[in-house]
Amino acid sequence: MESESSAMKPWTGLRFVNNIPALAVKGAVCFSCHQQAPTLSRCSKCKRVWYCSQKCQKQDWTARHKQLCPKLVAANTLNVHRSHEPRTWAEYRRETETGQDYSPRFPTDTPRTTYVPLSTAESWYDYYTKISDKSMVAGLLSPDLKPLADNANMSSALIAATDELCLFLTIIAALEATHLATKPNITLHLVGANAVELGSLMLFEELLHLLPTLQNLHVVFVGPELPRSVSGEDESTPLDCCPECTGLKRTRSLAMTTCAYHDYAAREGYQAPDLAVAFQTGHALEEIASWAPTIRYLAREARHPTVFTTFNEHEMLSELAGLKTLGARFIVEGERNRWRGMRPMLDPLEELESSAYYQHQYWYIVAGLDTSPSP
The missing domain is CATH 3.40.50 (Rossmann fold)
Incomplete structure (x- = not known):
């Protein structure tokens, strides 16, 4: 197995995929015991599964990875660019804003250089247009984020984004x-x-x-x-x-x-x-x-x-x-x-x-x- 530090890997939450926590799928916790460790090592063949110890690796090999590993190796030959190259911040923002991610997210793109108190905003519309950097929606949505003309998709996305930004x-x-x-x-x-x-x-x-x-x-x-x-x-x-x-x-x-x-x-x-x-x-x-x-x-x-x-x-x-x-x-x-x-x-x-x-x-x-x- 190749040793690779997991210290800088972002946490992604505890959603489950086929009874495996998404954190394990992302390489943030051990694929077998689901625990954190200062260093996680990955399978040298598929490079998709991470373990905290050789003991966990052997247990998981017997339990399921022996059958899974060849399938992951085959999957690695498909769409190589997206599988092995990390997204840049610009790609992440573009994909989340166009709905390609699991949920729409519209955080402020560029850090503010002057402080605008949130208390000066009366609504989410004010946040998007005056405090964040989404001024382009002005005139396209009503103050309660309802669509004007043909902007229903924009309205739905911005409203959905409030569930996480709140x-x-x-x-x-x-x-x-x-x-x-x-x-x-x-x-x-x-x-x-x-x-x-x-x-x-x-x-x-x-x-x-x-x-x-x-x-x-x-x-x-x-x-x-x-x-x-x-x-x-x-x-x-x-x-x-x-x-x-x-x-x-x-x-x-x-x-x-x-x-x-x-x-x-x-x-x-x-x-x-x-x-x-x-x-x-x-x-x-x-x-x-x-x-x-x-x-x-x-x-x-x-x-x-x-x-x-x-x-x-x-x-x-x-x-x-x-x-x-x-x-x-x-x-x-x-x-x-x-x-x-x-x-x-x-x-x-x-x-x-x-x-x-x-x-x-x-x-x-x-x-x-x-x-x-x-x-």
């Missing part, structure tokens, strides 16, 4: 609400992180592109559903930036820990983030007992603000009621999120038949303990 605009809005958006170094903790956030990892660069003073972004994924790391948890892994950000010596890095957040915060050496993010946890409606210690920590002990989002208003009100009984303080006490996704989805759990919900439809921000010195 993660990052909600984070930026929370940074602005907590007066953190102009910091040169920002650390984010994603509480209860899972495949959804991991699958959107590349789009965290939108924070670098919209916050020109941000030089170093470190994101820590913390959650019991995350894959365990063979090399040891909390290890920081550098991630690629676009050529413009790289030229400006801006950096992104990732760490990942498989546990509940209150357990993570109790570890020796724990460092509080600038902002914690808890996306659509459902902590007041599902797995209440398992979430209770983390929510109690975030409400009573955390020395940082935490932004929460929910699918619907009922879920938000239930969570707010529980947090208030714990004595939580709020920066945003609960409201409809301006940066929710725009694509409606049917909610079978709602009382009204055929009611709909939106990604991150409501939000609130828990203040955390005041660590400023007494006057």
Whole structure:
């Protein structure tokens, strides 16, 4: 097998293909045990399958790769250019914007040199045309992104893109609400992180592109559903930036820990983030007992603000009621999120038949303990 470091391989989420995590298909975790390792080695014949050890390689050879390997070798002779040459950033953007990728993504192409607060935008239309770099849609779509004339495909694509971009605009809005958006170094903790956030990892660069003073972004994924790391948890892994950000010596890095957040915060050496993010946890409606210690920590002990989002208003009100009984303080006490996704989805759990919900439809921000010195 050829040894090749996997440290710089982008995380792609935990989607499954024929019972194999997509991370393994992408060479980010072992194809056999599905765990991380500082170095993964690939099959020298097909060059498509990665392993953390010879033990895992031998086990997988017997279980399935003996039959799969010849097929992959044959597949490598087809479309050689696309199989072996990585896409450039320009190719990636072009393909995602024309719908060739698994979902449309429309991040800001070029980093901004001047800071335009997200709070100055009233809608997604304003974000696309005034804050991002999609001014070409002005006059082609209405303020609610509905098509004008023959622009239905553009309208559908931009609306669909909000389902993923809303993660990052909600984070930026929370940074602005907590007066953190102009910091040169920002650390984010994603509480209860899972495949959804991991699958959107590349789009965290939108924070670098919209916050020109941000030089170093470190994101820590913390959650019991995350894959365990063979090399040891909390290890920081550098991630690629676009050529413009790289030229400006801006950096992104990732760490990942498989546990509940209150357990993570109790570890020796724990460092509080600038902002914690808890996306659509459902902590007041599902797995209440398992979430209770983390929510109690975030409400009573955390020395940082935490932004929460929910699918619907009922879920938000239930969570707010529980947090208030714990004595939580709020920066945003609960409201409809301006940066929710725009694509409606049917909610079978709602009382009204055929009611709909939106990604991150409501939000609130828990203040955390005041660590400023007494006057």
